Amino acid sequence: MSLQSRLGWWGVCLALATGAAYAADSDTARLSKDPKNWAMQAGDLNNHRYSELKQITSKNAKDLTVAWTFSTGVLRGHEGGPLVIGDTMYLHSPFPNKVYALALEDQSIRWKYEPKQDPTVIPVMCCDTVNRGLAYANGKIFLQQADTTLVALDAKTGNELWKVKVGDPKIGETTTNAPHIFKDKILTGISGGEFGVRGRIAAYDLNTGKLLWKAFSTGPDKDMLMDPAKTMTWTDGKMAPVGADSSLKTWQGDQWKLGGGTTWGWYSYDPELNTVYYGTGNPSTWNPRQRPGDNKWSMTIFARDLDTGMAKWVYQMTPHDEWDYDGVNEMILADIKVKGKPRKALVHFDRNGFAYTMDRVSGELLVAEKYDPVVNWATHVDMKSGRPQVVAKYSTDKNGPDVNTKGVCPSALGTKDQQPASYSPKSGLFYVPTNHVCMDYEPFQIEYTAGQPYVGSTLSMYAAPNSHGGMGNFIAWDAGTGKMVWSKPERFSVWSGALSTAGDVVFYGTLEGYLKAVDLNGKELWKFKTPSGIIGNVTTWEYKGKQYIGVLSGIGGWAGIGLAAGLTKGNEGLGAVGGYKDLAKYTELGGVLTVFALPNR
Amino acid sequence: MKSVHVLFLLPLAMPLTAWADDYPTSGRVEFVLECMQKHDSKYEYLYKCSCVIDRIAKALPYDDYVAMSVALRNQTLSGERGAVFRDASTAKDMASKYKAIEAGADKACAVPQR
Numbered sequence: 001m002s003l004q005s006r007l008g009w010w011g012v013c014l015a016l017a018t019g020a021a022y023a024a025d026s027d028t029a030r031l032s033k034d035p036k037n038w039a040m041q042a043g044d045l046n047n048h049r050y051s052e053l054k055q056i057t058s059k060n061a062k063d064l065t066v067a068w069t070f071s072t073g074v075l076r077g078h079e080g081g082p083l084v085i086g087d088t089m090y091l092h093s094p095f096p097n098k099v100y101a102l103a104l105e106d107q108s109i110r111w112k113y114e115p116k117q118d119p120t121v122i123p124v125m126c127c128d129t130v131n132r133g134l135a136y137a138n139g140k141i142f143l144q145q146a147d148t149t150l151v152a153l154d155a156k157t158g159n160e161l162w163k164v165k166v167g168d169p170k171i172g173e174t175t176t177n178a179p180h181i182f183k184d185k186i187l188t189g190i191s192g193g194e195f196g197v198r199g200r201i202a203a204y205d206l207n208t209g210k211l212l213w214k215a216f217s218t219g220p221d222k223d224m225l226m227d228p229a230k231t232m233t234w235t236d237g238k239m240a241p242v243g244a245d246s247s248l249k250t251w252q253g254d255q256w257k258l259g260g261g262t263t264w265g266w267y268s269y270d271p272e273l274n275t276v277y278y279g280t281g282n283p284s285t286w287n288p289r290q291r292p293g294d295n296k297w298s299m300t301i302f303a304r305d306l307d308t309g310m311a312k313w314v315y316q317m318t319p320h321d322e323w324d325y326d327g328v329n330e331m332i333l334a335d336i337k338v339k340g341k342p343r344k345a346l347v348h349f350d351r352n353g354f355a356y357t358m359d360r361v362s363g364e365l366l367v368a369e370k371y372d373p374v375v376n377w378a379t380h381v382d383m384k385s386g387r388p389q390v391v392a393k394y395s396t397d398k399n400g401p402d403v404n405t406k407g408v409c410p411s412a413l414g415t416k417d418q419q420p421a422s423y424s425p426k427s428g429l430f431y432v433p434t435n436h437v438c439m440d441y442e443p444f445q446i447e448y449t450a451g452q453p454y455v456g457s458t459l460s461m462y463a464a465p466n467s468h469g470g471m472g473n474f475i476a477w478d479a480g481t482g483k484m485v486w487s488k489p490e491r492f493s494v495w496s497g498a499l500s501t502a503g504d505v506v507f508y509g510t511l512e513g514y515l516k517a518v519d520l521n522g523k524e525l526w527k528f529k530t531p532s533g534i535i536g537n538v539t540t541w542e543y544k545g546k547q548y549i550g551v552l553s554g555i556g557g558w559a560g561i562g563l564a565a566g567l568t569k570g571n572e573g574l575g576a577v578g579g580y581k582d583l584a585k586y587t588e589l590g591g592v593l594t595v596f597a598l599p600n601r
Numbered sequence: 602m603k604s605v606h607v608l609f610l611l612p613l614a615m616p617l618t619a620w621a622d623d624y625p626t627s628g629r630v631e632f633v634l635e636c637m638q639k640h641d642s643k644y645e646y647l648y649k650c651s652c653v654i655d656r657i658a659k660a661l662p663y664d665d666y667v668a669m670s671v672a673l674r675n676q677t678l679s680g681e682r683g684a685v686f687r688d689a690s691t692a693k694d695m696a697s698k699y700k701a702i703e704a705g706a707d708k709a710c711a712v713p714q715r
Binding site: 077128413437459460461462463469470471491492493495511512513514529531533555 | 625627628631667668671672675678682684685688689690691692
C-alpha cells in the first residue's frame with residue numbers, strides 16, 4: 001500500500017467517523033456542492049449566489065435564448081427563485097403560497113400543493129404578499145406560509161408531513177422569509193416590523209417540527225439567549241461582553257415588547273464555527289421620538305451557536321433608527337484578504353448605505369464604508385465606537401414629529417433591500433443590486449393597536465439628486481478595502497437578486513423586466529425582456545449536460561402580468577392589485593419563470 | 602450608385618429615424634396582444650393596436666418605451682414599491698409623457714380611451 005492510498009484510507013475512516021457523529025445531518029449542504037443542483041435559495045450555506053457552471057460564458061452569453069417558461073397562476077410580487085435537485089424543480093408562489101414540483105425533462109407538474117390560508121393575513125403584510133422561496137432537505141420540501149405556518153412536504157408526493165405555527169397574524173405577525181436548513185435544523189424568522197411585533201428567530205427539528213430554541217431580538221437576556229459575560233460586541237475598538245440587560249437598558253419602560261427587530265432576511269451558516277448569522281429589522285414605531293434609546297438589538301448583526309441558539313456576538317449598525325434602515329439583508333460569508341490580512345469575514349450590505357466587513361469568528365468590525373456615494377444621513381462610521389456619525393439636519397428625531405426632514409439618502413428602501421448580492425470566489429468581488437433613491441421623511445405620533453400598522457411617518461421618495469437621474473445602480477464591491485470597483489447606472493432600482501458564475505458572467509434583473517448578463521467589468525453582454533418586472537433572484541442549474549438560467553418575473557403591476565396571466569378582461573388584473581380579488585379563479589398562469597439556455601448547435 | 606446616396610442621406614435623417622426599427626418583433630406583438638385584450642379581443646384591434654405601437658415606435662426608442670410604460674404601469678403597485686413610482690418625479694415624468702404619447706397614438710389610430 002502506497003503512502004498516498006494509506007492516507008486515502010485514513011481519510012475515508014475519518015469521514016466515516018465524523019459521518020457517524022452527525023448522523024442526523026441534512027443532505028442539503030452536500031447537494032448544494034454539486035453545481036448541477038441549486039439546492040438552497042442562495043445556492044450554498046455562505047449566501048454566495050455563485051455557481052461553478054461555465055458552459056455559459058462572457059463570450060457566448062449574447063446567444064442566450066428562451067428554453068421554456070412556467071406560470072405560477074398567481075399575480076403580485078414574485079421574490080426568491082426555484083430550487084433544483086436532480087431532475088426536479090421546486091417552485092413557490094406569493095400568497096396563497098402554491099408549491100409546484102416540475103419534471104425538468106418536460107416541465108410537467110409532478111405535484112402541486114396549495115395551503116388553505118385565511119385571506120385576512122393579506123392586509124397585515126406591509127409590503128406585498130411575497131414569499132422568498134422553499135427549502136429542501138432529506139426528501140422534504142419546506143414552505144414558510146404567509147400566515148406563519150411552517151410546513152414540511154414529502155418531496156416525492158407533496159403530501160404534508162408536519163406543520164407548526166411560528167407566529168400569530170392577529171397581532172400583525174406574518175412570514176415572508178425562506179426557511180433555512182443548517183445541519184439538522186430548520187430556522188425561520190418573522191415579519192411585521194410595521195405592526196409592533198417582537199422579532200425573533202427560531203430553530204425547529206427537521207423531522208418533527210418540534211421547537212428546539214427561540215431567540216428574541218429585544219427584551220431580557222434569557223429571552224434573547226444572551227450571556228451577559230460571554231456574548232461579545234464591538235466596544236471602544238475591541239470586543240467586550242455586552243453586560244446584563246443590554247437590551248432592556250436601551251428602551252423606555254416596556255417598549256421592547258413592541259420593539260420590532262424582525263428577521264425576514266437571508267441567514268448563513270459556517271459549519272466549522274457551528275455559527276448562524278442573520279440581521280434584525282427596524283425598531284417599532286418609525287417615529288423615533290416615541291422610543292428614546294439605542295433600541296437594542298434592532299438593526300443588529302447576530303452570530304449564534306446553531307445548537308443552543310446562544311448569541312456569540314452582536315453588532316448594532318444603526319442604533320436608534322430614525323429612517324427605517326432594517327438590518328435584515330443577507331450575511332455573506334467569505335474568506336478574503338481584509339486590508340492585506342486573510343480573514344474569515346462576514347460581508348453585509350446594509351439598508352443604511354454602509355457595507356460592513358466583520359471578522360465572523362470574533363465579531364470585530366473591520367470595514368464600514370458607503371457603497372453609494374450619495375449616502376448622507378451619516379458622515380462615516382466611527383471605527384472605535386462602531387457608531388454611525390449622524391448628520392444633525394438629517395436626523396428625523398432631532399427635527400421632531402410633524403417636521404418634514406428633506407433630502408435624506410438613502411430612502412427608507414435603503415441603498416439596498418433584501419434582494420441578495422452575489423460573491424464570486426473567482427474574482428473575489430461582490431456584485432450588488434442597489435437603490436439610488438432619497439426621501440423626505442415626516443414622523444408623527446401614533447398609538448399601538450394589535451394587528452394595526454404601527455408606522456408613524458409619511459415619506460416621499462425620488463431619484464438621488466445631482467446624479468445620473470436613474471433610481472438604481474448595479475455595482476461591484478471590494479469588501480477587503482471597502483471600495484467600489486465599478487457602478488452601472490440603472491433607470492429603476494434593482495430589486496432582483498444577483499448571480500455570478502465561473503463562466504465570468506454576472507446576472508441580474510430589472511424592474512423593466514430585463515434579465516441582464518454583464519461581464520466582470522460591468523459591461524452589458526445581453527439582455528432579454530421578460531413579461532413583467534423582475535424582483536426574483538437569478539438561479540442556474542444543469543440538466544442533461546446543459547446549463548440553464550432561470551428567473552421569476554412578476555412585480556404585481558397589472559397590465560404586463562395580466563397579459564402573462566391570460567386574463568380575459570383588462571380590469572381583472574387591476575382589481576387584483578387595486579382592491580384585491582379572489583386569486584383562486586386564476587389557473588396555471590400569472591407570474592412567470594423564464595428559463596434560458598444556449599441554442600442547440 | 603444608389604447605396605452611395607443612401608449613405609450620404611443617412612446622417613441627415615438620423616435625428617428622426619435612428620430608432621425607427623429598434624423594436625423587436627416580440628415587443629410589438631406583446632403590445633398588440635395586450636391592447637387587443639383590453640378591447641375584448643376584437644379582430645379589428647389587430648390593425649388598430651398595430652397602428653398604435655408603430656406610432657409609439659416612431660416617437661420613442663424601444664428602451665425609452667419600455668422604461669416609460671413600466672413607470673406608468675407600476676404606479677398601480679401597492680405599498681412602498683408603488684410609492685417609488687407614484688412619488689419620484691423622474692418616474693412620474695416618464696409615466697405622464699408616455700401617457701400623452703400613447704393617447705395621441707390612440708387618437709390617430711381610432712382606438713377609444715379605456
